[in-house]
Amino acid sequence: MKTTDPLAGIMAFLAVAERASFTAAADDLEMGRSAVGAQIRALETRLGVQLLQRSTRAVRLTEAGTVYREALADIQDRVRAAGQAATAFQTEAVGRLRIAAPPDLGPDHVAPVVARFLTENPAVSIDLQLSTDAVDLIGEGFDLAIRGALAVEPTLVTRRIGTSPLIACASPAYLARRGPPATPQDLATHACLHFSALRWGRKWRFERDGAVADFPIRPLLECNNGPTLLAAALAGAGIALEPAFVVGPAIRAGALVPVLTDWNLPVIPVHAAYPANRNIASKVRSFVTLLAAAFAGHPDFGGTPG
Numbered sequence: 184m185k186t187t188d189p190l191a192g193i194m195a196f197l198a199v200a201e202r203a204s205f206t207a208a209a210d211d212l213e214m215g216r217s218a219v220g221a222q223i224r225a226l227e228t229r230l231g232v233q234l235l236q237r238s239t240r241a242v243r244l245t246e247a248g249t250v251y252r253e254a255l256a257d258i259q260d261r262v263r264a265a266g267q268a269a270t271a272f273q274t275e276a277v278g279r280l281r282i283a284a285p286p287d288l289g290p291d292h293v294a295p296v297v298a299r300f301l302t303e304n305p306a307v308s309i310d311l312q313l314s315t316d317a318v319d320l321i322g323e324g325f326d327l328a329i330r331g332a333l334a335v336e337p338t339l340v341t342r343r344i345g346t347s348p349l350i351a352c353a354s355p356a357y358l359a360r361r362g363p364p365a366t367p368q369d370l371a372t373h374a375c376l377h378f379s380a381l382r383w384g385r386k387w388r389f390e391r392d393g394a395v396a397d398f399p400i401r402p403l404l405e406c407n408n409g410p411t412l413l414a415a416a417l418a419g420a421g422i423a424l425e426p427a428f429v430v431g432p433a434i435r436a437g438a439l440v441p442v443l444t445d446w447n448l449p450v451i452p453v454h455a456a457y458p459a460n461r462n463i464a465s466k467v468r469s470f471v472t473l474l475a476a477a478f479a480g481h482p483d484f485g486g487t488p489g
């Protein structure tokens with residue numbers, strides 16, 4: 184048996200040295216006797232010295248083997264401790280959790296879940312980065328990203344944790360001054376507050392009776408930050424097209440009024456994305472589960488998480 188793992192040979196050597204028997208060592212390691220012998224021969228070849236003297240009746244350490252064993256006195260305990268430390272990441276929420284999320288979701292929706300998660304999992308710390316840019320999870324060392332509609336990289340696993348409808352809305356003051364649009368075509372004559380990262384460009388998409396149409400707009404204000412557009416709409420600057428998770432509270436408070444309500448608007452899916460791996464860390468699984476539960480119970484999110 185050929186091996187390129189020096190640690191395997193070391194552990195086999197220590198087991199034989201402790202038991203003074205290849206057979207007993209093989210039983211302890213749950214390996215075949217020949218495999219144990221092959222690993223030790225490979226180790227001796229790598230070191231260039233003989234560690235064990237073998238006969239048909241006995242096994243004993245050479246002088247070099249005795250010195251080598253003494254130098255490795257605590258390695259078995261350290262290997263076991265290292266294995267337990269690594270396994271802990273699968274069985275309990277520990278360590279540092281790096282999360283990337285869009286600014287639109289951060290303060291009102293992600294931050295409360297982060298606070299609850301930290302309270303319930305004191306062995307975890309969180310690094311939360313808010314940006315509209317799509318991060319390279321693996322290259323930049325993130326454990327998890329929260330994203331809207333996205334093209335899924337083959338190296339990622341995604342879980343839909345909620346959906347949020349887009350809503351066209353304006354302040355009562357703006358609507359009193361300009362009047363509400365009766366049709367999407369009327370938006371051409373209104374002050375539109377446009378999210379510049381919208382994947383359709385300078386068009387707002389509406390649907391009715393199964394037909395989907397994109398209506399060109401002339402933005403009075405373009406911005407890549409939803410809360411900033413919300414502030415402008417609240418100040419009476421124009422009509423904003425925003426997800427419910429951004430404008431929902433203002434609408435419920437009466438500070439903004441939906442328009443064109445007899446037309447349907449797209450729904451924004453919200454995903455948790457994390458690197459594909461059979462052994463997902465417990466901290467990632469636990470946070471995604473908590474986030475999905477929070478979104479499922481929130482009035483600005485709908486659909487069935489899956």
